[in-house]
Amino acid sequence: MATGAPSAQRQAVPVRHRPNIAEMTAPQVAELRTALAKMLNTRDDRGYHHWAGIHGLPLPMYCDQAHGRPAFLPWHRAYLYRFEQALRDTGHDVMLPWWDWTRDREVPPAYAEEARPNGSPNPLHSVRIDELALRQGREGRGDERSLMLAERPDTYREPNLPGTHLPTASEIKRVIGYSDFQRFTFNLDDFHGNVHIWVGGHMTDIPYAAYDPLFWAHHTMIDRIWRIWQLKHPQSSFPAHLHDQVMEPFHLTAGRVLDPTELGYDYSLSLAQVRP
Numbered sequence: 001m002a003t004g005a006p007s008a009q010r011q012a013v014p015v016r017h018r019p020n021i022a023e024m025t026a027p028q029v030a031e032l033r034t035a036l037a038k039m040l041n042t043r044d045d046r047g048y049h050h051w052a053g054i055h056g057l058p059l060p061m062y063c064d065q066a067h068g069r070p071a072f073l074p075w076h077r078a079y080l081y082r083f084e085q086a087l088r089d090t091g092h093d094v095m096l097p098w099w100d101w102t103r104d105r106e107v108p109p110a111y112a113e114e115a116r117p118n119g120s121p122n123p124l125h126s127v128r129i130d131e132l133a134l135r136q137g138r139e140g141r142g143d144e145r146s147l148m149l150a151e152r153p154d155t156y157r158e159p160n161l162p163g164t165h166l167p168t169a170s171e172i173k174r175v176i177g178y179s180d181f182q183r184f185t186f187n188l189d190d191f192h193g194n195v196h197i198w199v200g201g202h203m204t205d206i207p208y209a210a211y212d213p214l215f216w217a218h219h220t221m222i223d224r225i226w227r228i229w230q231l232k233h234p235q236s237s238f239p240a241h242l243h244d245q246v247m248e249p250f251h252l253t254a255g256r257v258l259d260p261t262e263l264g265y266d267y268s269l270s271l272a273q274v275r276p
Contacts, residue, residue, distance in 0.1 A: 013261075013262065013263075013264045014264060015261050015264060015265060015266050016095050016264060016265050016266075017095070017265070017266055017267060017268050018095045018096055018097060018098060018220060018224070018265055018266075018267055019095060019097045019098075020097065020098060020100060021097035021098065021099050021108045021110055021111075021217055022099075022100065022103075022104050022108060024097060024110070026117075028094075029110045030116070030117075031092050031093070031094055032092075032094050032097065032110075032124070033110075033116060033122060033123055033124055034090075034092060035087050035088075035090045035091075035092035035094045036048065036087065036123045036124065036213065037123045038090040038091075038092075039051075039086060039087060039090060040123055040127065042090075046086055046089060047086075048127065049129075049130040049133075049211075051082070051083045051086060051210070052127070052129075052130070052210040052211045052215075053130055053132075053133055053210075054079065054210070054249060055079070055206070055207075055209060055210035055215075056133070056142065056205075056206050056207030056208055056209065056210065057130075057132075057133035057134075057136045057137055057141060057142050057146070057207040057208065058130060058132040058133045058136050058141075059136060059141060061206075061207065062248055062249055063075070063206060065247075065248065067189070067206065068186075068189065070181075070182055070185060070239055070242055071242060071245060071247065071254060072185055072186075072188075072189050073185055073188075073222075073223075073226045074242065074245075074247055074254035074257050074258070075247045075254075076219050076222065076223065077223050077226070077257045077260070078247040078250040078252045078256075078257050079219075079247075079250065080096060080216070080219060080220060080223055081250070081252070081257065081263050081265075082250050082252075083096070083216065084096045084265070095265065096216055096217070096220045097110075097217055097220065098217055098220040098221040098223075098224050098267070099111075099214070099217035099218055099220075099221050100221060101166045101167065101195055101198075101218070101221065102166075102167060102168060102169040102172055103169070105166055106159065106160075107157060107159050107199070107214065108217070110124055111124045111125060111213060111214050111217065112125065113125060114126075123213065124213045124214075125213075126154045126155050126156065126212075127154065127155050127211050127212065127213060128153055128154050129153055129154070129155065129202075129208060129211045130211075133207070133208070133211075134150045134153055135150075137149065137150030137207060137208070138150045138151075141207075142205070142206075142207035142208070143205065143206070143207065145204065145205045146205055146207045146208065149201075149202055149205050149208055152201075152202070155201065155202040155208070155211050155212040155213075156201040156202065157199050157200050157201040157202075157203065157212065157214070158199075158200030158201050159198060159199055159200055160198060161198075161200055164194070164197050164198040164200070165194050165197075165198060166194065166195060166198050167191040167194055167195065171191060172188075172191065172225060175187045175188050175191065175225075176225065176228055176229050176232060179233050179236050180236070181236055181237070181238055181239060182239065184229055188222065188225060188226070192218075192219075192222050195218050196209060196218070199212070199214060199218070203215060203218075223260075224267045227260060227266070227267050227269070228267075228269060228273055228274060230258075231269065231274040232274060232275070238254075238255075238258060242254045242255075243255040
């Protein structure tokens, strides 16, 4: 197991690698589903609904500080990190997987299957949304789409509807080539939105998107792309005005999440992926 580089401020930490969902074994997927099911059955600030609600409803909607803003990438990295901690706190040695939608052009089977091999519901397929979040959606506390989606209490998807588009490998490669952080961020943010729209259903609506378990695999892919960009452009500067900005409600500054190895995770990347 690799370790993050020690410093005068921090001790070295074990570094685990987040997996590609397409390469996970059946036992690994089963472990992930079991951990998620435990989170779904936890009805306090350790549970799934608490963490999904941070992104949108119920209010406050913390992601307002991220979408369409320079903090898009560090805010979501902090979000994934805290969610992953909660997932591992269930007692299962799991990491958040990523969905490489540049290669796997459909919802991964681990998320698409309605039932587990034993016949029980697959918690990666659909989740019952928090009741307060649904009520606030009906009251117009989200956006216009939330009014309609609030009538569907269980998350659903409508992938690949006409007019929707999954980003291609060449499109993402072009974005990774931008050396300016803000240009890279805003272009990647646009492609990230295309994936939400392609998935359809609750993923199309910011107030409810994080209730869909596929949200986490999608955003872990976005975080992985940022990691590739960081390794390709080691001399690119991170905006100074963001460095000390706190990513609420995670109590982490943007500067604190710049190096994922200091958070205890990384991605397995080939030389071709990280070569400038």
